[in-house]
Amino acid sequence: MRERPPHSMKPAVRKTTLAVDVVVLSPQADTLAALLVRTAPGGRERWSLPWDAPLPGEGLEDAAARITEGALGATPALLEQVGAFADVRRHPGDADVSVGIVALTPHAESALVAGAEWFSLAALPPLPPRHRAIVDRATTVVRQRVDQSPLAFRLLPPMFTLSDLQGIYELLLGRRLHKASFRRALQASYLVEPTDEWRSEGRGRPAQLFRYAPRKRRGARRGVRFDLFTDG
Amino acid sequence: MRERPPHSMKPAVRKTTLAVDVVVLSPQADTLAALLVRTAPGGRERWSLPWDAPLPGEGLEDAAARITEGALGATPALLEQVGAFADVRRHPGDADVSVGIVALTPHAESALVAGAEWFSLAALPPLPPRHRAIVDRATTVVRQRVDQSPLAFRLLPPMFTLSDLQGIYELLLGRRLHKASFRRALQASYLVEPTDEWRSEGRGRPAQLFRYAPRKRRGARRGVRFDLFTDG
DNA sequence: GAAATAGTGTCTCTTAGACACTATTTC
């Protein structure tokens, strides 16, 4: 009874509608903020993620870059897919399938496009249900990948202090880190190099500026970690 | 000159074709193997990943489960998205967009569906270019997530020896692990519990069988790891 | 007995975190 039709025939491909939905994240005033766009300019205020359908022949990341620029007025420092969403949760354009993409950009006071605003992740307005799910997934993905890829550096300008960098890690991880340990680990990683510049920020000793400059990987692979499972 | 049209209008949503492409992975004879289906039964042998378009109203994971069952003849133990692919690489059904999904299943001698076969990841036949990319991405994702989620247990039957488990980790990570360290870390993680059963496998001392039974999380969060970045 | 596999005890070296300190700035 294990007989089934072999897969030698090409399955029929149906037409669906596709959207690319972008979660643009940036540090703003000691929190992570997402960029939302106003969707009901006349009546009650409504917000959604910036999104669009990809243009014919346009790649998903290319579409995400274009969509980000259309709301941020600048190019994001990093784009990363966070998943495809095809569940019943409503999409503002009624797309059957959404590809969620997270974009990271340093804090910038530069003017946003009209109708776009930053909202702290802790205080988002109501969003279309699928957008809410994409935001949640994006923050989870960013937190999970923060020590697998240099995400944190994409939330900072090219030159930054080590306290800036630690602050970004603390934002992303949602907990405080130990200063001496953080610097020791960073030193051992050869990911940053000091510059000749220093920055004085109100009172306190000025801090040296560093830049992201990853050097050769140490082949040091360490033991299996069983204690990082995100859920049982 | 920063004036752009506000995002208050719904962008037009175009019609595209969508496929779900599944990388079914299972341990086979000391390697990881992927399940492929024959696509040219008459003439020259050609292989591809099992795939299909989602049915109307069917979720992506539901589609992946159905597609997996159609080739494996059984339900996979775990499904996980690995990304959306919309680049120019050709898809066998000419889908504009593919959602790649990895399915994990324990080693089973059970009969496959006609036309389906296991291939070691190290010796895959030529695949449609997009399928090749999805397989590569799937293996990368699995290797990256192996110590964030209990993937390894999904490649084993409900009862397994600690040597079995270590072997799976070594397959997934592509390197040998230290036996005593592995067991110490596993012990500390409260992820498995011993059963009363033992298995004798040819010569050598019989091994105790364990089952996956995660208990309460220790809140132990450890330091930032800068040394796991996958690329500069 | 030899060979093979399972499982453990102990040592060392690395390293995360705590603590305490020094250094340099503004007020």
Add this chain to the structure above:
DNA sequence: GAAATAGTGTCTAAGAGACACTATTTC
């Protein structure tokens, strides 16, 4: 000087890897 922030030296405790061992099976 006080307050604030930057940056460092040392101790401790946890844990990964090496090594060497014991335990239990088949041949």
